[in-house]
Amino acid sequence: MRAVRFAETGPSSVLHVDDDVLEPHAGPGRIRIAVAAAGVNAWDRKVRSGLAGIPVPAPRIPGGDAAGVVDEVGDGVTGVSVGDEVFGIGPAGVTAQHAVLTHWAAKPGGLSFVQAAGLPTPAETAVRALDLLGVGGTDVHRGDRRETVVISGAAGGVGLTAAQLARERGAHVIGTASPARHDLLRALGITPVAYGAGLAGRVRALAPDGVDLALDAAGHGVVPELIALTGDAAHVVSIADFSAHGARTTDGGEGRSWHALAEVAALIEAGRLELPVASTFPMAEAAAAHDLSESGHAGGRVVILIG
Numbered sequence: 025m026r027a028v029r030f031a032e033t034g035p036s037s038v039l040h041v042d043d044d045v046l047e048p049h050a051g052p053g054r055i056r057i058a059v060a061a062a063g064v065n066a067w068d069r070k071v072r073s074g075l076a077g078i079p080v081p082a083p084r085i086p087g088g089d090a091a092g093v094v095d096e097v098g099d100g101v102t103g104v105s106v107g108d109e110v111f112g113i114g115p116a117g118v119t120a121q122h123a124v125l126t127h128w129a130a131k132p133g134g135l136s137f138v139q140a141a142g143l144p145t146p147a148e149t150a151v152r153a154l155d156l157l158g159v160g161g162t163d164v165h166r167g168d169r170r171e172t173v174v175i176s177g178a179a180g181g182v183g184l185t186a187a188q189l190a191r192e193r194g195a196h197v198i199g200t201a202s203p204a205r206h207d208l209l210r211a212l213g214i215t216p217v218a219y220g221a222g223l224a225g226r227v228r229a230l231a232p233d234g235v236d237l238a239l240d241a242a243g244h245g246v247v248p249e250l251i252a253l254t255g256d257a258a259h260v261v262s263i264a265d266f267s268a269h270g271a272r273t274t275d276g277g278e279g280r281s282w283h284a285l286a287e288v289a290a291l292i293e294a295g296r297l298e299l300p301v302a303s304t305f306p307m308a309e310a311a312a313a314h315d316l317s318e319s320g321h322a323g324g325r326v327v328i329l330i331g
Contacts, residue, residue, distance in 0.1 A: 027120030028310040028328070029083040033074030036311035036318075039086070048116070048124045049096060055104060055125050056096035060137035061304070062119045063089035064317045064326040065145045065181070072314065085117020086310075087328070091131060091140035095122070104128070111140035112285060113148070119310060119328055129285035132293040139292070142181070142301050142325030144285055149263055149276070150186035151284035156274055157237045157261050160193030171195045172231045174253060177242025178214060179205035181299065181325055182263060185288065186239055187214045188297045198230055200242075205323075212298060224249045240265055247271050300324035307331065 027045040030038040050056040068086045070076040091111035094104055104110065112128025131140045154160075159173055173190045177183040178199025187199045191213050199214045200223065206216035217226050223246065227235060236259065238250035243264035250260045250271070257270035266273050291297035302324030305313040310328055317326040 025121040026307065026330075027085045027117070028087075028307050029085050029117075030072055031083045033072060033080055035073065036069075036314040038072065039310045039314065041307050041310070042083070045085070045120065047122045050098035050101075050124055052099040053101060053126075054098040054115075055094050055101055055110070055128060056098075056122055057090065057092035057110060057125060058095050059090045059092040059118060059121060059123050059330040061091050061141035061330060062087045062123075062328045063142045063145065064313050064328060065089060066317070067145070069314055069318050085120050086314075087117050087119035088113050089141055089144040090114060090118035090123050090125070091137040092123070092330075104130075109137075111137075111143060111289070113144045119307070119330070121330060127280075127282045127285065129289060132289050134293040135289060138301055138304055138327050138329070139299070140289065141327050142299060143288060143292075146181040146185040146299060146325075147284040147288035148281050149182045150189055151287065152276065152279075152281040153182075153239050153241075153261050153263055153274055154186055154189055154193070155281060156272060157239060157259070159190050159195055159237055169233055171236045172234065173197050174227055174231075174235050174238040174250060175199045175214075176219065176238070176240045176244075176246045176250065177201075177264070178209060178216070180241055180320075183239075183241035184212075185297070185299055186241060188212055188291075189288070192291065192296060195237075196231070198227055198235075200246075219244070219246070224253055227253055239263070240271070301327055303327075304329050 094108045109131040110128045112125040173195040175187045178187045179201035197214045200219040209216040235253040238260045240262035247269040251257045260271035302322045
């Protein structure tokens with residue numbers, strides 16, 4: 025089968041298309057799909073560049089998020105059949121003509137394979153972080169007002185998903201983003217604010233009754249300001265800054281929120297959540313896809329078309 029691979033870690037130029045790669049097969053509890061599209065995530069770039077801090081057997085196929093058609097069903101798997109359209113996450117590289125998935129959900133008919141391929145990691149991470157924060161719960165006293173949640177990095181894949189999910193849970197959401205992305209946030213019911221020096225003051229002007237919870241989806245050293253805004257490090261979660269600020273962090277090691285896949289897909293199909301795809305690339309241009317994703321200015325999800 026054809027697959028994008030790299031033989032050594034390094035810049036995006038190490039990626040190349042190999043036309044003679046052994047096909048994987050679905051073991052117990054897993055399925056295999058004929059891949060239509062694969063999403064590009066920050067973790068994929070870290071693994072490729074050697075910054076992930078994990079051993080990387082070579083050659084390796086990058087990518088974890090994919091969408092396609094089931095063509096093998098492993099022992100013990102129920103509720104899915106050959107020919108079903110699904111999207112999900114694989115244990116190994118998925119930027120290939122065939123990939124094994126460990127967690128998946130049915131692709132709603134209203135979603136394209138390209139849209140679905142961009143969903144798994146942002147959906148799972150956003151739901152996991154919001155559940156850890158308790159957004160929409162009763163742990164934070166709010167009186168009669170709406171819960172106010174600040175999301176730093178609200179225009180990125182995880183941040184944009186989390187911001188809309190928090191809105192769906194009834195919160196007033198304030199999201200940091202570059203000015204070019206403010207109109208998008210407003211259109212989605214999110215109050216935009218510029219990031220950078222003076223953030224706390226700008227947020228307080230938008231939330232005079234205070235901030236209840238905050239999610240750092242981008243890093244950049246903003247956690248201390250988020251703690252100051254909420255007044256309690258326990259009311260801040262970061263998925264991007266694991267330094268010792270006192271806030272809680274989540275990298276999935278404590279458990280994943282796989283139910284998020286179907287939940288977010290249903291909201292998108294119902295028109296209640298958007299996760300735009302900014303650009304698609306053929307397999308031969310996988311390096312350009314990684315570069316655009318890494319730039320931080322993709323303007324949406326980056327997806328590689330498999331063919």
